Structures are given as structure tokens and as C-alpha cells.
Amino acid sequence: MKPLWGADDLFRQLKLDPSIGEAAVAPALEYNLLGFLQGGTWPVRLLARGQLQTFLYGEILLVETGIVPLMLLERDPRTFHRNMFTRARMLHDHEYRVYAALIDRIVAAVEAGDRAAMRDTHIEIFRELCRLARAAFHRYKLEFPPRVESELIAFYQREWPL
Numbered sequence: 001m002k003p004l005w006g007a008d009d010l011f012r013q014l015k016l017d018p019s020i021g022e023a024a025v026a027p028a029l030e031y032n033l034l035g036f037l038q039g040g041t042w043p044v045r046l047l048a049r050g051q052l053q054t055f056l057y058g059e060i061l062l063v064e065t066g067i068v069p070l071m072l073l074e075r076d077p078r079t080f081h082r083n084m085f086t087r088a089r090m091l092h093d094h095e096y097r098v099y100a101a102l103i104d105r106i107v108a109a110v111e112a113g114d115r116a117a118m119r120d121t122h123i124e125i126f127r128e129l130c131r132l133a134r135a136a137f138h139r140y141k142l143e144f145p146p147r148v149e150s151e152l153i154a155f156y157q158r159e160w161p162l
Helices: 008-012 022-038 042-048 052-073 093-112 115-139 148-159
Strands: none
Touching: 022 052, 022 115, 042 052, 042 115, 042 148, 052 093, 052 115, 093 115, 115 148
16 A cells, blocks of 8 residues: 555554454454444434434444444454445445445435434344344454343333434
């Protein structure tokens, strides 16, 4: 890779080795997912404030930066170190169909102003994120938070602004 700009010492810090080790993957995986879980209440807060476009942006970002890397992780340990705008092109056909369907459903729900559909699609996105993350955490010998999925889904069902 050729640096386009920036100091040489900064460029040397980038992880460019094609054979990234599991010791580097596990913390990236954990940091990525726990960040999403920490912000798990944001969709409710955004919708309560009427910020539909920000909500939609966040949902797409959750799919692009949460689900897509987890889909790729089994065959591409460098996924968390790749450009987020190129990862979706690396998906297999079935994965791409899942990815595109999630994006299409959340866009349609927001365009229709259907908050129940927004909730249901967000829960679907969140469940897919948890399913993929649980498997990845197991593979990298990390502990997936045991109650997070059920507790956040109960929160969404109880607090979602309809």
C-alpha cells in the first residue's frame, strides 16, 4: 500500500500485514460489538426526538459496520481493518441478499413513517448482529454478554415511540 498523505510514523502504525493474528482480531471484535451494545438505546432516543433521518443513518451504519464485518470475519480476519465502504462487495451472494434486505426494509419503514415497522426491522437487525457476534465471540474465546439480547429487545418493545 502506498501512503497518499500523512507522516511516515503514522503510516507505520497501520496494520498492513495480510496475516493478522487472532490476538489482534479478538480485541477489535470485542471493541466493535461492545460499542454497539453500549449505545443500544439510541434508536429510541432518536425517534422520540423525531430525528428520522439520523435514525435511518444509524441503522444503515449498524448494518455496514456491525453486521457486514461479522459476516466476513470467518473467512477474513482483517475485516475490522478494511475500508468500511468496500466490505459489502466482499459478501457471498446469500450474505449480500441478507444485507440488502435489511437495508431495504429499514429504508422502506422510514420512508413510510411506520414506526412499528422501524421497531420490528431494528429488532431484526439487532438479532442478526447478536447471532453473528455470539458465534464470533465463541470462536475467539470471548464472553458474549449473556442477557444483552433479551434485555434490549424487551426495552425496544416496551419503550419504542410509536
